[in-house]
Amino acid sequence: MLFRKALRRDLLNLAGIVFSTLFVIMVTTSLIRLLGRAAGGRVDTASVLPLIAFNAINVLPVLLVLTLYIAVLSALTRAYRDSEMVVWFASGQSLLSWIRPVLGFAAPFVVLVALVAFFVAPWANRQSSEYQQRFAQREDVSQVSAGQFRESVSANRVFFVESLDETENQVRNVFVTQRQGDSLVVVVSRGGQIERQENGDRFLVLEDGRRYDGGPGRLDFRLMEFERYGIRLESRATVLSDERSKIKSTLELFADPNPRNLAELLWRIGQPVSAVLVALLAIPLSAMNPRIGRSVNLFAALLLYVLYNNLMSVSQAWVAQERIGFGIGVWGVHAALAALIALLFWRRVRLPRGSLFARFALARPRSTG
Structure with missing residues (x-):
């Protein structure tokens, strides 16, 4: 014992x-x-x-x-x-x-x-x-980390956000590049916010920015300044099994x-x-x-x-x-x-x-x- x-x-x-x-x-x-x-x-x-x-x-x-x-x-x-x-x-x-x-x-x-x-x-x-x-089901901007480049769901868009607020709905100093066929679209803005439409779609609404349109082999870019510019946010499938x-x-x-x-x-x-x-x-x-x-x-x-x-x-x-x-x-x-x-x-x-x-x-x- x-x-x-x-x-x-x-x-x-x-x-x-x-x-x-x-x-x-x-x-x-x-x-x-x-x-x-x-x-x-x-x-x-x-x-x-x-x-x-x-x-x-x-x-x-x-x-x-x-x-x-x-x-x-x-x-x-x-x-x-x-x-x-x-x-x-x-x-x-x-x-x-x-x-x-x-x-x-x-x-x-x-x-x-x-x-x-x-x-x-x-x-x-x-x-x-x-x-x-x-x-994984969160929208494009919701997956963005401040100070880092992030690719969108469809891999044709890249986001860069300098800072996010606590609610992650307000963004500042945004840089977005998007490829549409053979053309390249570059959008820069001082800030913006995420807005939901009545049909359920979500948009990133940028304010006080510029848009540059161009493409490979083109020497000139088309410049457009805007006060408000909306980018539709892509969502993943609602159910991931x-x-x-x-x-x-x-x-x-x-x-x-x-x-x-x-x-x-x-x-x-x-x-x-x-x-x-x-x-x-x-x-x-x-x-x-x-x-x-x-x-x-x-x-x-x-x-x-x-x-x-x-x-x-x-x-x-x-x-x-x-x-x-x-x-x-x-x-x-x-x-x-x-x-x-x-x-x-x-x-x-x-x-x-x-x-x-x-x-x-x-x-x-x-x-x-």
């Missing part, structure tokens, strides 16, 4: 540290990526923080599984390094006795991973997709079992299963050789996890491509890892339980008196 309480305390402390580190790394990476997309005009700047939150929810199952794996591995490795395992084995206990407390600690992780993978992550992906679709499997609920995946939906279902099922398996895998992998240090042991364990996670992704891709069946894909990689775990446990426990203690005792110098 004393060992189990100490183990639970160590696991909780290590899990908190590991998860905080991984979460900060993930948020920082997402922030850099989304800020780059926002600077390029592909994402609305006001949506950066919500998109980071939705992305954090989406990757939360992987973070929790990796946190569980590293926490169990580090705690048991420390027990070997501090010779606590020697006392454990000398008291007549086996390595198999660690399975129950480790699985007890892993149970909340497994439940949380399952809830997020099956219910919360699809909702977060759907919300993220809606944010991006709403930005997103058929990705990631945004569908688990019930929708079961209701429409096409290859892509089955592949996504495979990935969601694999998350809680992987949490159980990696917790068990960390027990035999934690046995360290004091002569080579713990860094080699930790590196090998992480390499094995990366291989396992990549094989899950490969199985998902093969199911989506109909190269293997869903039944084989959903359990094939997990069954292989379970067999490896059984083999590692067998190698650790096939020797007498006190052999490790005896090995340490024989290594101690004997008195000659």
